[in-house]
Amino acid sequence: MRRKLVLGIILGLLLTNIVTLGLWWWNSSTGDVDYSVDFESRKPVAKVNGEKIKYKDWLSYLENQYGKKALQDMIDTQVIKQLADQEDLSINKGVLKLEVSLLATMEGPLSKDAIKDKKKKWAKEVTERLYLEELVTRDISVSEQEIRAYYDKYGDQYNFSPTVQLSHIIVSDEGVADKIMEELDEGTSFSALAQKYSLDEETKSSGGYLGFYTESSSFIPSEYYEQTQQLDDHTYSQPIQTTEGIAIVYLHHYLPEVDLSYEQLHAHIRREIALERMADHPDASKLWNDLEVEWIYQ
Structure with missing residues (x-):
């Protein structure tokens, strides 16, 4: 039945x-x-x-x-x-958060609703992938010593630093900056204003979009990161004086820190080591025999 x-x-x-x-x-x-x-x-x-x-x-x-x-x-x-x-499998919430955060950094600017929908979709896909990896590696033995050695060597790669997704507008005149602020306050698109006013030729055509950065990044002025710590997603800063000129920064999305302990990563690392020992990529069809599967193409 x-x-x-x-x-x-x-x-x-x-x-x-x-x-x-x-x-x-x-x-x-x-x-x-x-x-x-x-x-x-x-x-x-x-x-x-x-x-x-x-x-x-x-x-x-x-x-x-x-x-x-x-x-x-x-x-x-x-x-x-x-x-x-x-088998009552579960995925550590911190590991899931890390995977979703990494996927988010591969996306361009998204609306609030689009970000929410994407994260829900990613969480579902990541959970399914990790369950599959757990199932196909369940019979592969990995010692505690191997897991600890792997963590000691690669553990840092599982830490995700706070990350900001930014756009900016650069101008040389305070009057222009004030005019831009007025237009922003009236609801004009930040991207449209960047294309119209920004002096940064590299980002102007893309609406001032810069990408994702952490606090330690040397590719943006340090003031950018500091200013965005006071902003909510999809809001813009007051004019900032930088070495490049007067900047207005837009925060698209803030991704918080993910710092995972050995205990949180234990099962995940066991899977990683086990997967390295497999000759083939994880394939769900090889699990079909564990259940009674019938389909019209048999």
């Missing part, structure tokens, strides 16, 4: 995934991203000089092109989740 229920859920999710993919394909091809389109299976989804593309042919194409891989990914997710639950 459990097997049939799981298969039913997976097939239902697959159908939803295919329809969603179809919506994306249809709307991206027309340049109109509207996911509220109401399809009727009896009507064609397109016409080319009167020649009809039928709904069932479209779905068949999507299934043949993407269906098997999509279903395999969904089964992998279910297998990992069920085995992790069965």
Whole structure:
């Protein structure tokens, strides 16, 4: 009964995934991203000089092109989740926070809502990956001595320093700086003002975007980091006098410190060492035999 229920859920999710993919394909091809389109299976989804593309042919194409891989990914997710639950696996919250913070530093500027959505997505993906690594390495023996030696050698790489994501505008005149502040206070985009006024030719075209920096970075004036400690995300500083001119700094996102102890990293390091001993990359499909998996491609 459990097997049939799981298969039913997976097939239902697959159908939803295919329809969603179809919506994306249809709307991206027309340049109109509207996911509220109401399809009727009896009507064609397109016409080319009167020649009809039928709904069932479209779905068949999507299934043949993407269906098997999509279903395999969904089964992998279910297998990992069920085995992790069965074995009562858990991921240290500090390790998860570190992984998500590192992923955040690879992103450009995002809105508050986009950051929230991205972090939720990353946390889910990282958790699934770490569960998979734990499951595929569970039979690989790693001694306490090996774990301690690895920590002593590489432990520093698991510490994440407080990091700020910044943009700036550089001008040479206080009057211009005051004018920019007035426009910012009135709601004008920081990026637009950087493109209009900034003297920094390297960042001007990208709206003054600088990237991610820590306190020890030598690539930005020290005043930038100091000023942003007083700011909330998506706010800007008062004009700052620097050696390059008068600067106004925008804080996109602040990522706090992550400092993990040996105990917090113990299980993670054991996985890292075990993974190095594996000949292949972790593959969830190798765990399918641990559960009763049936799918339409058998």
